[in-house]
Amino acid sequence: MSQPPADREHDPRPPLPVLNALLVCDEAIKEEIGIFETMRVPRFPARLPRLCVYVKMTDAEGQYEIILQLIRLDDLQVIGERRLTAALGDRMAAGELVFRFRTLTLLHPGRYEFRLFADGRTLGWCSLRPQGGTDG
Secondary structure, eight states: OOOOHHHHHHOOSOOOOEEEEEEEEEEESSSEEEEOSEEEESSSSEEEEEEEEEEEEESOOEEEEEEEEEEETTTTEEEEEEEEEEEEOOTTSOEEEEEEEEEEEEOSSSOEEEEEEETTEEEEEEEEEEEETTOO
8 A cells, every 4th residue: 555645745755655455476578378376287296387477566656676586475575576666747647667587496386476576675576376287
C-alpha cells in the first residue's frame, strides 16, 4: 500500500510504486504468452531453459533499484535473482518491466515465490508451483 500523503512530505525517498501485475510466463513481449502459477515438468530436478516475469506498476516517479527474487519456500533459499535500475518519469503512467531468467533449476515440487522489491521495499509477490508429470 502507498504511504498517506502526509507521510510523503517528510520522507526524502521517492514514492513507493504500486504493483499492478506480477505475472509468470514462458515468454514476455507486448502480450503475455503462457501465463501460469502451476507448471508441469517431466521430472525433478527440473531445469527450466527460460522463464519470464512481467511487471506493471504505477505511482512511481524517479529512479529505483528493482530486484526480483525467486525463493524456494520450504527453506527460503533464493534460487534466482534479477536486478535492474528503472527510471520512471510519470506517476500517472504505467511502468512495465520484463525479467528474463535463463537456466533455472527447481530441485523438487513444492511452493516457490517471486518477490519484487523497489529500493529494498517489498512491492508484491506471486506463487509458482511446479509439479512432476505424474503429480496431480
